[in-house]
Structures are given as structure tokens and as C-alpha cells.
Amino acid sequence: METEPPMRTVWRGAVTFVGMVVLPIRLVSATETHRGRFREVHSRDGGRIRHKRVCEVEGTQEEIPHEDVGRAVELPDGRLVPITDEELERLPLPTRHVAEVLGFVPGSEIDPISYDGAYYAAPDGPAADRPYVLLTEALAGTGCVGICKIALRQRERLAVxxxxxxVIVLQTLLWADEVREPGDLGPSTPFTDREMELAEMLLSELTGIEMQQLKEGYGYGHALEQLVAAKTVGSEVPELPTPQPAAELLAALEESVQATRRSRK
Structure with a gap:
């Protein structure tokens, strides 16, 4: 029986409130992504492409061992300033090991488009258990979220x-200037009262989904497996028909409502 690997701590520090109440926590990643893995190949002959770590100063093709690869900041004139992990750990950044809560707002005020990475915040030590439970229950009871700043993965982030x-989730947010406005992407085409009535009826009929029951299943991964299997034996994967917009919106809405009702009987 397979067991899940232990959750690795990615940040350790404390949540503070006006510098008085201190809650030691540690963060672990709350999500994982399942994707098909590709290899880079030469499109002309299918040959595998290899990336080698070489040094421009030495001017040779000898590959540099991974343990000898560091990082640097490039200046506007092209010069590189090497930065070590130890120097990054000593950055004079208040949020490096402290996430100070700036305030609380109703969770509904946070635009979902701003949400980024999610981490579970676990109490770090027995002394943190009681304030941790208290904060968790207070947030759940009020419907509020805490807004804080935290330095995570070499960046200072806004988080909730x-x-x-x-359990408390610390979810990083995009800064306001990282969210693009939609501009004029949304059309302003008029619609009839009957079309709106049917649209709302369709939403009502489709209300109620067990999110926990939804899995990737035969999605992208399965389709990719079909493609690989077909190419291996030299056959073609049949293409699925592309849905086409209905010529008459009103009739399509009425049919969708009726079809939904039939499927739930």
C-alpha cells in the first residue's frame, strides 16, 4: 500500500499581531499538480536534446556539477554579483521569519483572481497549540481572513x-500591479428577458456539485496516453467534434434546461 511522502517544511517562523501575540508556525505545501512530463527533442529528427551547464569564463564544454552552481544578480551593465544562500538567509528583511498580521477583512473582499500558492500553516511546538486553535476558530466564526506580509521563496509576498x-491556510496573493485588467474583452451585446430567465433557470438546475467527487480521471493524462500509444503503432487518434455555438440562443437554452431535468430524473 502506497503512503504519501511526509510534508516538507518550506518556511518556519511566527505570525505576530501588533508585535505582541506571537504564534510560531511552519508552512508545508498544500497542493500538488499532476501533469504529463515531456522531453525536449529536435523537431527535425526526434533526437533527444540535452542541456549542459557550462561556464562562459572557462570557455569549455565541460559540464559544471550541480553542487558547484550558484546564483547571481545581473546589473544593468551586464556584470554578475554572486549571492550565496547564507547571504540570502541574512537579508535584513523583517518578513523573513515573521509574518505580521496587518489587519483582518471579510473573506468575500478578496478577489479570487489574486490567490496564488497555498500552504498549510501548522503550529510549531506545543506552546503554539492553544493560540493556533483560538485563531482558527475566530477566523471561522467571523468569516474574516488575516492579511499579512511574508518573505517566501526569495520574494516578499502578500498573503491571507x-x-x-x-487548519489555517496561508495563501499568497498577487500584488495589485500583478493582476491585469480585462479592458474591453467583455462584449455588451443585449439580451431578452426570456433569455435571462432561462439562463438563471439553467444555473438553478445545475446547482449542487460534490466537488470532492471530482477527479482528473480520463482527462489530459489519459488523452496523452492515447496519443502516445497511437503514435507508437503508427495509427491516428480520432479527433473529438468541436462544439459549435447554437444558431438560436433561446432554443438552445430551453433545450439545455430540459436536458438537465431529464438527466436528473
Whole structure:
């Protein structure tokens, strides 16, 4: 029986409130992504492409061992200033090991488009258990989220603290200037009252989904497996028909409502 690998701590520090109440926590990644893995090949002959780490100063093709690869900041004139992990750990950044709560707002005020990475915040030590439970219950009872700043993965981030199933989630946010405005992407085409009535009826009929039951299943991964299997034996994967917009919106809405009702009987 397969067991999940232990959650690795990616940040350790404390949540503070006006510098007085201190809650030691550690962060672990709350999500994982399942994707098909590709290899780079030469499109002309299918040959595998290899990337080698070489040094421009030495001018040779000898590959540099991974343990000898560091990082640097490039200046406007092209010069590189090497930065070590130890120097990054000593950055004079208040949020490096402290996430100070700036305030609380209703969770509904956070635009979902701003949400970024999610981490579970666990109490770090027995002394943190009581304030941790208290904060979790207070957030759940008020419907508020805490807004804080935190230095995570070499970046200072804005983040929210929110409850989920008895655990605090620290979810990083995009800064306001990282969210693009939609501009004129949305059309302003008029619609009839009957079309709106049917659209709302369709939404009502489709209300109620068990999100926990939804899995990737035969999605992208399965389709990719079909493609690989077909190419291996020299056959073609049949293409699925592309849905086409209905010529008459009103009739399509009525048919969708009726089809939904039939499927739920």
C-alpha cells in the first residue's frame, strides 16, 4: 500500500499581531499538480536534446556539477554579483521569519483572481497549540481572513490567513500591479428577458456539485496516453467534434434546461 511522502517544511517562523501575540508556525505545501512530463527533442529528427551547464569564463564544454552552481544578480551593465544562500538567509528583511498580521477583512473582499500558492500553516511546538486553535476558530466564526506580509521563496509576498477544516491556510496573493485588467474583452451585446430567465433557470438546475467527487480521471493524462500509444503503432487518434455555438440562443437554452431535468430524473 502506497503512503504519501511526509510534508516538507518550506518556511518556519511566527505570525505576530501588533508585535505582541506571537504564534510560531511552519508552512508545508498544500497542493500538488499532476501533469504529463515531456522531453525536449529536435523537431527535425526526434533526437533527444540535452542541456549542459557550462561556464562562459572557462570557455569549455565541460559540464559544471550541480553542487558547484550558484546564483547571481545581473546589473544593468551586464556584470554578475554572486549571492550565496547564507547571504540570502541574512537579508535584513523583517518578513523573513515573521509574518505580521496587518489587519483582518471579510473573506468575500478578496478577489479570487489574486490567490496564488497555498500552504498549510501548522503550529510549531506545543506552546503554539492553544493560540493556533483560538485563531482558527475566530477566523471561522467571523468569516474574516488575516492579511499579512511574508518573505517566501526569495520574494516578499502578500498573503491571507484563512481557516480550512480546522487548519489555517496561508495563501499568497498577487500584488495589485500583478493582476491585469480585462479592458474591453467583455462584449455588451443585449439580451431578452426570456433569455435571462432561462439562463438563471439553467444555473438553478445545475446547482449542487460534490466537488470532492471530482477527479482528473480520463482527462489530459489519459488523452496523452492515447496519443502516445497511437503514435507508437503508427495509427491516428480520432479527433473529438468541436462544439459549435447554437444558431438560436433561446432554443438552445430551453433545450439545455430540459436536458438537465431529464438527466436528473
Amino acid at each position: 490567513l484563512r481557516p480550512r477544516r480546522g
